[in-house]
Amino acid sequence: MAGGTIELTGQADFTACACCGVPARRVWGNLMDADGTTAYVVQWAPGTTGTHAVAIGLVFGDWGEGSSRDDRSHVAVEVRHNRGLDNITIIDAARSPIDTTPLAARSLARAEVLNLPLHARVLNYVEQIRVQDTRVSRFTSA
């Protein structure tokens, strides 16, 4: 699959992670390729490599003029860094610490994503974000 282009759109630091209260960082971007534009959010707790999962939210769908959140779906991914390996898991988007409600009307469950062609695209995009978005430090929670 051909690589896409990444556009960095914003970032913020939070004093307390929604799941556990430690300081957290969130960055936003867009990934553009032949299949369209996908917005993404990555959230992690700096300095917690191996203990705190990196949360990724991907919002798929139509971003064109006249589109709305009803045209878009949220897929949630969790990355855990363990002994130099990234364990990438698609989770139920409703359980994600990243709330994309304003952007996407549908939150896809893990089982739904695994049964869609979207599954391969999700894994491909996670890899592209890991390699191309230098802010996420390759998901090592740095």
Ligand SMILES: [Zn+2]
């Ligand atoms: Zn947390």
